[in-house]
Amino acid sequence: MEDHWSTSMVTNTYGTSLWRTIRKLWPKLRGNCKIKIGNGVKVSFWEDSWLEQGSLKTLFPDVFILNQQQRDTVAEVWSNQGWNLSFRRPFNDWEIQRVVEFYRTLEHFRGGNTVQDRLEWKDHKQGRFSVKGAYKKFNPFNSQINGWPWKMIWKAKIPYKVSCFTWLLAKQAVLTQENLMKRGIQLSPRCFLCGEKAETVTHLFLHCRITNQLWDLFINKKELKWVMPRRVTQTLKIWSSYANISGHRERWKIIPACIWWSTWKERNLRCHQNKSNTIQKMKMNCLVLFHFWCKQEYMEDLESVVNVLGSL
Known part of the structure; x- marks a missing residue:
């Protein structure tokens, strides 16, 4: 203990740097x-x-x-x-x-x-x-980091753990193969979904040909002219601007998080359990998750899922 009010400074990550980052703020708060x-x-x-x-x-x-x-x-x-x-x-x-x-x-x-x-x-x-x-x-002047899409992260009506996950994505901090290798862990850098390129945050969640098929589910529905941005923050910012043409803004805003959460679950299934779903099953899982977040009830009725998509 540094004193009776706080713990000692954290000198290593213990698998995550979250507590170390929080601890650094203590003198300012104190x-x-x-x-x-x-x-x-x-x-x-x-x-x-x-x-x-x-x-x-x-x-x-x-x-x-x-x-x-x-x-x-x-x-x-x-x-x-x-x-x-x-x-x-x-x-x-x-x-x-x-x-x-x-x-x-x-x-x-x-x-x-x-x-x-x-x-x-x-x-x-x-x-x-x-x-x-x-x-x-x-932050007395209420200034925001230029271009930081905080409303798409923290105001979207999604589970809190998914908001935290999206925040890590925006910070390029999700533990993909690339980020694990930066920590000194010897791994194959190949993407678990396509197996063609290095598994970086931008590749896995934005540019992987498997992930792109999940994006197409929603982009084609609205017949958008869409070019995938280079970074997660840019994607959230541009996606938010398209919410104005949607029939339901709140549902539209949760789509990126839904795609990314579905992608991450599939990636971990392949990485940790050596199992995989077909692309059709991945699409269905993504749509069911989207429907569940919109309706807050689980239904495997394809027609009801299609109805939710139709409301976008």
């Missing part, structure tokens, strides 16, 4: 939190800013140097009789005034209670943290 002291068990007496004036180490560095309990918590130096502080030597005459100021500062503390210590978000009246609040705090 600087926008304040301590609500309760029993004092988690609050460092000297290091933490549990008083409104700031941390005691910063306010009284000369007194801190002489103290013998520099790593103790508030609970460890407080009792019902008052503060139990010990120092390395008696104070000199010229130090007495500083010690008086030190103890006067401590008078603001009225004693602990049985409630656990907690961190509170400074920019909320009740001290509650939210991702939305943190985003507004660190």
Whole structure:
């Protein structure tokens, strides 16, 4: 533990870099939190800013140097009789005034209670943290990364795990053969679907001739003049612009995620179980998944699937 509030810095990925990335944000988040002291068990007496004036180490560095309990918590130096502080030597005459100021500062503390210590978000009246609040705090002008299709990822009516998967695709971080090889794993780079080219994110999900047949299911339905973009983010952005010609915008927006999720499941079936479906079965699986997300009910009725497609 780095302190009583957080774990130590992550030095390796442990198979995924997600936690390491989250952990790097902690100093920024911690600087926008304040301590609500309760029993004092988690609050460092000297290091933490549990008083409104700031941390005691910063306010009284000369007194801190002489103290013998520099790593103790508030609970460890407080009792019902008052503060139990010990120092390395008696104070000199010229130090007495500083010690008086030190103890006067401590008078603001009225004693602990049985409630656990907690961190509170400074920019909320009740001290509650939210991702939305943190985003507004660190992005005050509400600027978006140019061309980043966040609405197609997080606003689409699809399962949350699929939204996360689509986000990884947009970040080029899905564990395809190419990305696994970048981590030092010796593998054959061939695509598990077509077996013709290297399995990169852009190839597997955009340009593979097998995946293209899933795209054609929907593109041909609307008779679009479509040229597959080079990147996932470009695909989402352009696909979103075509939603205006669709009869049902929300259904139209989930199509890319449906294709990619179906492709990934088929790829993993071939990779991990050495099994495969025919292209006809892959198309049917994709259509049934699309129908399920639209209707939120499972039906293997081909006519009902066709009706959903007809509403696009």
